[in-house]
Each structure stands twice: as C-alpha cells, then as structure tokens.
Amino acid sequence: MALINNYYIHVVDEKVETSVESSTHPVESGIVITDTVKPNPKTIDISGMIVDAGFYKASEIISALEKLMRSGSLVKYSGRNIASNMQIQSFNHSHPNTVFGGCEFDITLKEVRFAQPSYKAPVDSGSQETETKVPTTPNQETIEVGSTVIFKGGSVYISSDAKKATVTRNRSTCKVEKISTASWSIHQYCLKSTDGGMVYGWCDKADIEVRSDTTVKAITAQGTKQISNGDGEAVYHTVKQGNTVYGLVNGSYKSLGTSVQWVVDNNPTCFSKKGDPTTLKIGSKLLMGYKK
Secondary structure (H helix, E strand, C coil): CEEECCEEEEEEEEEEECCEEEEEECCCCCCCEEEEEEECCCEEEEEEEECCECCECHHHHHHHHHHHHHHCCCEEEECCCEEEEEEEEEEEEECCCCCCCCEEEEEEEEECCCCCCCCCCCCCCCCCCCCCCCCCCCCCCCCCCCCEEEECCEEEECCCCCCCCCEEECCEEEEEEEECCCCCCCCCEEEEECCCCCCEEEECHHHEEECCHHHHHHHHHHHHHHHHHHHCEEEEEECCCCCCHHHHHCCCCHHHCCCHHHHHHHCHHHECCCCCCCCECCCCEEEEEEEC
C-alpha cells in the first residue's frame, strides 16, 4: 500500500528517476572542468491497482486524483520512497474484469518548485487606478498558507469541491495548509489542527476566525486546559506485530475520526522512517486521537 496525500493506492511497481545537468569547459591540457551541477526534477512512475479503501470507494479515489492532476496541486507520496512537492503529470487507468469495482493504473509524479516574485512594482501615483483600502480591526489579518487561524466548529470536507462533509469537528486552533482559488472550489481553505482538535480537511470561510498571535496563544492554551479537564481523553494504542496505521484508524479506533496522516503527524517517534506510515515501531505507544 502507498499514499498520495490521504488516498490509499496499491502500488505494484515504483520507478524513480533522478539526474543532473553539468556544464563543462575544455582546458589546454587534461580533462574538461565541470563547474556547475544542476539537479533535474525527480520523477516517480508508479503502477498498480486502486480499490475501495476505508471511507473511500475506488471511484472517489480516482476522481480525487484526477482533480489533483487538473488543478496542478502539490501532493505528497508515501510508498517505498517518500517525496513531497510533487505534481501528478499523468494518470492513466483501465478497468479489467479482474479488478472488482476498481482499476489498474499508472501515474507519473514530478517534483516541482514554484517561483515567487521577489519584487513588487510600486503603484504609480499618477495613474488613474486607485487602491481601495479596507478598514481593519486589530484582530483582522490576511489569511495565507501557513497562517494560524481558529476553526469555529462545523463541517470538514475531503476536497475543496466536495458537496458532502466527511466529518464534523469542534473549535480548534489550526494552520492553513492550502488555499484554493479555482473557480469550481466551494470550500477555500484546507486546515490542519495544531492543538489535537482533529481538523484536517477543507473548510468554509464562514467557519474561520482570524486572530492575532496573542489571542491565538490564549485560545490554544484554553483548549489544552479543557482537554486536560475531561472534555477530551487521549486514546493510545501499543503497537503489536501485524498492526498497520490504516487498519487501526479504520478498525478499532474508527470512532475517533482521525486519519492516517493525522496519526503519522502526531506520533513522529513511533515510525522508523519519518512520515512513512508503513514503518511502525513494534511496542511504541501510538496516540490514536481524543475521545469526547
């Protein structure tokens, strides 16, 4: 099994290609001199099968991967190799009668890096264009990727265009993981809890509060205090031979509503390879979520 973001796929073959380009210059005697080496983007070609997995049907996984490809979204791949900042360059799938309800597939992932403008041109005061300033209060800030916000509580969705909520979560301090500006997006912000609140998914702007750093720290501390007072009880599992994160999340601890990625992110010392859910350490104490 492997993961593209939070979607399980069964990978049969995984091919990684890494290369560099080097510039060389001839000299009067001896071998040429190499002075610059530029790494080329890493590519990973994977193939295998997509079948029903956990909460998701194979058709939903296929649709989600196609949307990630069309939108150019950055994805994380966790298989025999771990890679971040990847884009799905191609996604081909066939549906033979040997794969019930699913498909065989091959996907090409390519490492990408987006260039950010380092210079912003000043506004010409003599031009006809005017900038409209929106009045702000001390507690209002611009929401950007990496911003700390407060999820007021409500529905959390699997994708920015999902019509049905995956889960409902309570108030939580969160970090903005992604922002979607696509025309088909319904839910603009992808949030992830930083206080154990189990929010991880796409949310509506109406359910988000923006706070100053001081206010965020106060709310975070208050949330932690509430959990320690009995509003949320931490649930742990001692890892045994044969346990998998996927099996635990979707089995005995399904009622907690956590995801594989949440368990991986909140238990970094329980895995022999960082970020790889398949490298569970036997005997480690795994935080599975919080029981209300």
